[in-house]
Amino acid sequence: MSFNTLGLSESILSAIKAKGYTTPSPIQEKSIPAILTGRDVMAAAQTGTGKTAGFTLPVLELLSKGQSVKSNNVRALVLTPTRELAAQVSESVENYSANLKISSTVVFGGVKINPQMMRLRKGVDVLVATPGRLLDLFHQNAVKFSQLEVLILDEADRMLDMGFIRDIKKIISLLPQKRQNLLFSATFSPEIRALAKGLVNKSIEISVNPENSTAKTVEQYVIPTDKKKKSKLVSYLIIENDWQQVLIFTKTKHGANRLTRDLEAQGINAAAIHGNKSQGARTKALANFKSGDIRVLVATDIAARGLDIDQLPQVVNYELPNVSEDYVHRIGRTGRAGSTGFAISLVCADEHKLLEDIEYVIQNHIKRKIEPGFEPINELPPSRKIRPLKAKKPKKPKKPKQEKVEHKDGQRSGENARGHKPKSKNTKHRNNQTSSAGKLKGKSKDRPNKSKSSKQITGKSDPYSASR
Numbered sequence: 001m002s003f004n005t006l007g008l009s010e011s012i013l014s015a016i017k018a019k020g021y022t023t024p025s026p027i028q029e030k031s032i033p034a035i036l037t038g039r040d041v042m043a044a045a046q047t048g049t050g051k052t053a054g055f056t057l058p059v060l061e062l063l064s065k066g067q068s069v070k071s072n073n074v075r076a077l078v079l080t081p082t083r084e085l086a087a088q089v090s091e092s093v094e095n096y097s098a099n100l101k102i103s104s105t106v107v108f109g110g111v112k113i114n115p116q117m118m119r120l121r122k123g124v125d126v127l128v129a130t131p132g133r134l135l136d137l138f139h140q141n142a143v144k145f146s147q148l149e150v151l152i153l154d155e156a157d158r159m160l161d162m163g164f165i166r167d168i169k170k171i172i173s174l175l176p177q178k179r180q181n182l183l184f185s186a187t188f189s190p191e192i193r194a195l196a197k198g199l200v201n202k203s204i205e206i207s208v209n210p211e212n213s214t215a216k217t218v219e220q221y222v223i224p225t226d227k228k229k230k231s232k233l234v235s236y237l238i239i240e241n242d243w244q245q246v247l248i249f250t251k252t253k254h255g256a257n258r259l260t261r262d263l264e265a266q267g268i269n270a271a272a273i274h275g276n277k278s279q280g281a282r283t284k285a286l287a288n289f290k291s292g293d294i295r296v297l298v299a300t301d302i303a304a305r306g307l308d309i310d311q312l313p314q315v316v317n318y319e320l321p322n323v324s325e326d327y328v329h330r331i332g333r334t335g336r337a338g339s340t341g342f343a344i345s346l347v348c349a350d351e352h353k354l355l356e357d358i359e360y361v362i363q364n365h366i367k368r369k370i371e372p373g374f375e376p377i378n379e380l381p382p383s384r385k386i387r388p389l390k391a392k393k394p395k396k397p398k399k400p401k402q403e404k405v406e407h408k409d410g411q412r413s414g415e416n417a418r419g420h421k422p423k424s425k426n427t428k429h430r431n432n433q434t435s436s437a438g439k440l441k442g443k444s445k446d447r448p449n450k451s452k453s454s455k456q457i458t459g460k461s462d463p464y465s466a467s468r
């Protein structure tokens, strides 16, 4: 099949050609004609399947035929769980709309709000946003939804995992009743179905991957070893195999920092990306990794969500994730859009149960390979036989728990989190002014960031400026 048969105009087709895409991916084949009908669409598609173009291309096609946008208004709203994903989706929108009179911009927390307010002043056709910052902007009258035609929830499953359900419901309540809704999610879990009930209407459902299946183009294996040997083993693997671009996952932010230091000590260029890093530092690390200046990017799960690095050849699980589904997301970073990738997990005896849980979710035993010189003293027991998957019982959507969300992408800044009362009327704030100010200083991650590096992004060289 070619893109020419999907109902897209010449301007969009030439932008696709410029990106070098020749054939639509399976999700694009199904989602583009479905969205062009103007109906609601629910799509089960993992990251790496080409889902972003799957919703962006038909939405641009529809918008290019409509009315022009009024000041502070938005015609299509894309909500994403993380800042990195928001930035990437926005970049795709810019690329695909290069030949159209369509404006777009991106807003997320962790950077100054004022430049974002300025960019929204004239109105934008497509706004990509994390939920918390969008609500902040709405409460400051910087964004209006009366012209909204399309709402897109991207990686909706992750948004629920990160506790954004209340913000999402609040945003939905602000939108005009008559609109098109597109819900993209890695899986259609019972929680996603519950969310969809109040959102989509007579939707077209499409799915390209069985639930939690890992990309076929990813070769996976486990290297059994001891916890203490992991750092040396990972440096050995990078040097011995001459890997030039490796994404490594650790469980904790401290673990990510420690491993980065160990790698640097071995002469391997590395940077860490996690929720304690400023947005500026994260953007810089990602850019350096993409350009090849940094050989290894060490990331925690939430920070890595949405990273799209073309043809990433190598993913290493330094530690297995506690949530088995995160394994699927982690290895989705490699083997993207048809290219082959390798995902290697360094597993010690303590992680045996986590490995079995992952094997249950992916319904496959992962091959094991012993690396001579790094054999475990504490043996990794063989995995038990895999039980067939059981349907999960619907759970109540989680309430957002501030302390437990490691990286508060998209959550509101301290100012509006006080219930939108002016400081003078907020007794709680008045009484606690000194102590809460003290707390904020050290802990808040979503205050507009005043570090030098974030100034670089939000100042003159802001890379996410509106384009017309």
Ligand code: AMP
Residues within 6 Å of the ligand: 020, 021, 022, 023, 024, 025, 028, 046, 047, 048, 049, 050, 051, 052, 053, 308, 309, 310, 336, 337
């Ligand atoms: P996504 O799943 O949207 O994160 O996209 C994954 C990667 O696939 C991105 O790097 C896209 O640029 C790329 N991509 C999207 N559509 C196609 C296509 N039809 N052919 C080749 N690559 C594509």
